[in-house]
Amino acid sequence: MATYRLRSTTAVYTPDIIAWAISGCDFPHDRDRLIGVISTTFPSVPKEAVAQLLTKVVTYTVEDETVVFSVEDRPEALPRLTCRKCAAHNPLVYFAPVTFDGAGTCICFDCAQARNWLDADGNLRPGVEL
Numbered sequence: 001m002a003t004y005r006l007r008s009t010t011a012v013y014t015p016d017i018i019a020w021a022i023s024g025c026d027f028p029h030d031r032d033r034l035i036g037v038i039s040t041t042f043p044s045v046p047k048e049a050v051a052q053l054l055t056k057v058v059t060y061t062v063e064d065e066t067v068v069f070s071v072e073d074r075p076e077a078l079p080r081l082t083c084r085k086c087a088a089h090n091p092l093v094y095f096a097p098v099t100f101d102g103a104g105t106c107i108c109f110d111c112a113q114a115r116n117w118l119d120a121d122g123n124l125r126p127g128v129e130l
């Protein structure tokens, strides 16, 4: 278990920025960009930990003006996935995972969207089978 503390500065009130990024992550097409923005803003925090915070896998508290959250060091329960179309590693949103012994393949959200397989909500269109 690793605990991270995202401190505010005179220019940035971290609790507001994190709340903004979390609500933005409700929109799948903005998710990777928001995770990238927050990861760049807090370079000492691993991108996977930021992803867990922004996608509400973990909760956080606010202490004074600091956002505090904890994540498991390694999510061993999750397989290592590679997109069958673009070779992206461990996409946050994916379809049709095929795994064996902790590794496998999938179709990432971006590839499914680029092929017009998704509806406006990000679900597979009726009739699309992967």
Ligand SMILES: [Zn+2]
Pocket: 083, 084, 085, 086, 087, 088, 107, 108, 109, 110, 111, 112
């Ligand atoms: Zn892909």
